[in-house]
Amino acid sequence: MAVRISTPTEYESLVNKYDTWMFDCDGVLWHGDRLIDGKRVLFVTNNASKSRKSYKGKFDQLGVEAHVEEIYGSAYASAVYISSVMKLPKDKKVYVIGMAGIEEELREEGVSFIGGTDPEDCTLEPFTLTNFSLDPDVQAVLCGLDLRVNYTKISKAFQYLTRNPGCQFLVTNEDSTFPSADGLLPGAGAISAPLRYALEKDPISIGKPAKTMLDCIQAKVNFDPERTIMIGDRLNTDILFGQAGGLATLLVLTGITSEQDITGPNASAIVPDYVTQSIGDLRVVNGK
Numbered sequence: 001m002a003v004r005i006s007t008p009t010e011y012e013s014l015v016n017k018y019d020t021w022m023f024d025c026d027g028v029l030w031h032g033d034r035l036i037d038g039k040r041v042l043f044v045t046n047n048a049s050k051s052r053k054s055y056k057g058k059f060d061q062l063g064v065e066a067h068v069e070e071i072y073g074s075a076y077a078s079a080v081y082i083s084s085v086m087k088l089p090k091d092k093k094v095y096v097i098g099m100a101g102i103e104e105e106l107r108e109e110g111v112s113f114i115g116g117t118d119p120e121d122c123t124l125e126p127f128t129l130t131n132f133s134l135d136p137d138v139q140a141v142l143c144g145l146d147l148r149v150n151y152t153k154i155s156k157a158f159q160y161l162t163r164n165p166g167c168q169f170l171v172t173n174e175d176s177t178f179p180s181a182d183g184l185l186p187g188a189g190a191i192s193a194p195l196r197y198a199l200e201k202d203p204i205s206i207g208k209p210a211k212t213m214l215d216c217i218q219a220k221v222n223f224d225p226e227r228t229i230m231i232g233d234r235l236n237t238d239i240l241f242g243q244a245g246g247l248a249t250l251l252v253l254t255g256i257t258s259e260q261d262i263t264g265p266n267a268s269a270i271v272p273d274y275v276t277q278s279i280g281d282l283r284v285v286n287g288k
């Protein structure tokens with residue numbers, strides 16, 4: 001049963017209980033506006049549209065103090081997975097359905113790629129195989145949130161995944177939707193769905209709740225899971241991610257999950273340790 005926290009004393013004891021605070025971003029931080037002094041804070045987002053460096057720019061713009069090495073996005077985790085776990089040979093490539101964030105992280109990891117923001121792929125012209133030449137060096141398809149997804153990108157990815165032997169099907173994350181400033185939009189999971197349907201095959205998903213994301217953080221940050229809490233707005237990514245990693249979990253109701261998702265007859269089977277309305281509630285702790 002989740003503990004509903006609402007009083008300054010309850011917030012105070014929560015803050016004293018954990019040393020490392022992992023914050024989800026979409027639906028949590030971008031409504032929240034303040035961090036907790038004296039604690040280690042990490043930012044863990046499935047949003048692959050930005051690289052760690054460009055997230056740093058967003059944090060600066062919003063006046064949130066953050067350093068690049070505290071930011072873990074699914075684009076970064078995917079690039080690390082391809083270079084260090086898959087160990088993609090340097091002469092092989094990735095076909096990308098996604099945005100600049102994925103491209104910047106792949107470049108940073110020295111992974112060659114095609115597709116992504118390439119104007120040739122970002123077209124609404126009908127796709128035909130007549131003008132398509134298969135690149136035999138593509139050994140992975142990586143699909144993430146892509147605000148310019150189209151039939152050409154899906155068809156090229158489909159060709160690589162069905163015609164290049166051993167080509168891996170990877171997705172940065174599988175969030176079904178995401179909370180933009182003006183309302184709900186289809187998320188990365190909705191971008192890769194046509195490929196999953198056409199291939200009748202599930203991809204390897206790297207972002208939350210997958211352990212790959214936590215492995216990526218643990219490779220860089222030494223933290224005690226017993227003294228670590230994951231704060232998020234989505235039950236089947238953030239809270240599952242925390243639970244799988246042996247972390248405490250705090251659900252906020254400023255993003256995807258609403259009151260009726262956690263109470264009443266159709267309440268989810270995923271139950272966080274704590275629930276509060278907004279990350280802003282914690283500001284009572286430092287009296288600011």
Ligand SMILES: O=C(O)[C@H](O)[C@H](O)COP(=O)(O)O
Pocket residue numbers: 024025026027044045046047048145173175176177178179186187188189
């Ligand atoms: O891919 C998506 O659907 C969105 O980026 C989603 O919002 C994940 O972002 P997070 O809540 O993990 O910051």
Ligand SMILES: [Mg+2]
Pocket residue numbers: 024025026027028232233234255
């Ligand atoms: Mg979120």
